[in-house]
Amino acid sequence: MRDRAMGDGAMGDGAMRPGLPRRRFLAGLGALAGTAALAACADTAPGAPAPSGTPAGPPPPTTTTAAAPAYTGEAALLALGAAVSGLAGDVLGQAAAGAGQGRYGAVPAVVSSFLSGAAAQHVAHAEAWNRLLAAGGRPEVSGSPLTAAPAVRERLDAALAPVDLLGLAADLTGTVAATVTALTGELTEAGAIALAAGVAPVAAMHGATAGFLLGRPPTAPADPTAGALGTDALTV
């Protein structure tokens, strides 16, 4: 086949980038295997005890104040990545499970396989974000602590048919892609940037597949970060 000949020949195996940048990318991929370290998010964990030998300060205030955010700086960005990927993994996984239980009528096999496959990748992404948090001494994000989560779950609860599931998947994966694309410009650590760089296109591929199954024409938004969630969407 002509294009196969191209793929196997000069166009098939592009040269790997030499030197540090390539290693930096692999460091990001290492997050999937739990081997990456992220120094930048090694700021003090919430509730951490004062170092020994620290002079006694004034007594703690007894009045009730708002809890400090659990994540700040780079860690908040990683937590956002974990939360949005976790939300997508959980909701799409629930959609797949519900489809298997007949909750949405007769669901075509192609839709079920899409939901299951996309959910698994989002779960893997959430785990990778969490490994970066853990490597920096920060608590992993549990669940999907986002202000947007209740509305997404309500939409899943209201779904009646496969087309509703695909529409939800298209919108949710679009939010993930936009959010993680925006993170590439906010993160500072090479390993975290590499993870975002590898995750955002995959989330976009989920959206493209959902769009195709829905019969929507392919589009590329002029602003690929439109609809992105910020760290202010975190509820932890």
Added chain:
Amino acid sequence: MTAPAPADVPILQTASSLVVLTADTYTSLRALPYGGGATALAPVRDLLVAAVDALDRARADLADATRAAGGRVQTEPDPRYAPVVEQALPTVRGPGDVVGLALTLEDVLAQTLVADVVDLSAPGVRRTVAGHAAASAQRKALLLTLQTLLSTGRAELAAVPPDLLALPPAAGTVGFPDVLFPTEKASPATEGAVR
């Protein structure tokens, strides 16, 4: 905002050269009857139209970033792949060939842009390039899906909207084969640099 550094220039030029080549190739494919003409499959035709628009934006954004980094804008196609495309175009005989050629180029482009996100120094440019990488990945997903459907010998499966009950289950996942987008095929940063 942090301005792009001079070290970013070859990266941006190489990305531009691949965008130029891919856009030019899509334009050529659109001129074919089974690319953008009367006998073209609807999803193939729609993809080519959307791709040209998106790549025009990518070309403009990369040019702006190149200038901001103090470099000359690359307007020529990638020198490694241009001869290959030139050789392949006359051999395109049907929608499967259109999809195959587009997929080969789109994969190299997307992988290069993803690698660029890691290598670029300016956060704003990283974000912009990441957006174009995501757009390229979307096209790759659709092309992978179409390639799978066309390989069944039932071109009617590649319809808008598709008959969901007729689609093979694999069509739901073939568009996203990797948990993280690969970069093994990324072009070296100097490949398309202005000399």
